[in-house]
Amino acid sequence: MAPASQTSHSLEILREEAADCRACPLWKDATQTVFGEGPQHASLMLVGEQPGDKEDLAGRPFVGPAGQILDRALEQAGIERKKVYVTNAVKHFKFVPRGKIRLHQKPNTSEIRACRPWYERELSAIKPALVVAMGATAAQSVFGKIMPINKNRGRVIEFDDGTRALLTVHPSYLLRLPDADAKALEYQRFVDDFRMAAAVLRKSARAA
Helix, strand or coil, X not given: CCCCCCCCCCHHHHHHHHCCCCCCHHHHCCCCCCCCECCCCCCEEEEECCCCXXXXXXXXXXXXXXXXXXXXXXXXXXXXXXXXXXEECCCCCCEEEECCEEEECCCCHXXXXXXXXXXXXXXXXXXXXXEEEECHHHHHHHHCCCCCHHHHCCCXXXXXXXXXXXXXXXXXXXXXXXXXXXXXXXXXXXXXXXXHHHHHHHHHHHHC
C-alpha cells in the first residue's frame, strides 16, 4: 500500500502502515521495511540514505558499521542517541547481489519521491527542533530537491513552516575514504557538524 494522505501522529501506527508499503518496487527484494526509531517527540531528527545489509536484516536503522561511526560522533558531540529519532530517506534496502554479498545501490529520484511521504509523516509526528540530513539522498528527501552537501554544509537552513535543517555527509562516506589522514579530518568535520546541531538544540531549548 502507498502512504496514506492523512497525517498520523502516532509513530507506532506509521511503522505498522509502512511495513506494507508498496509505493516503489524496492520492497520486492528487501527483507523488510526499516522504519525510523526513537522518541515520539525527539528534538533532533537524523535522516540517512537507506538501510544497509545489516539494517535490512535487523529491521532497525544504523546498526551496522556506519551506525557505529554515527554513535561515536554523537557521543563526542554530547548528544545521546537514545534521545534522537533516526530514520532514512528510503525505507527499503536497494542492492545488487554479488554471490553471497549484497552490494548497496544508491536510490534514484523516483524511489526517493515514493518514500518521501513517510518522512513527511514522521516529521509531522515528531516536530523536531532540528533535522540533520546525512548525505545527498537524505538532503534530496528533506529539501525536496538536490542540495549539494559541501555548498550548504555548516549553516542552519530554515523552512517556511519553521523547521530547521543542517546538512552533513553520510557516515558511510567516512568508511570509504582510503587515506587515514583524510578519514581522520573528515570524521572531525562530521563531529563538528553534530556539535553545531547540539548548539542549535541548546539555543532552541532556552528560547522555548
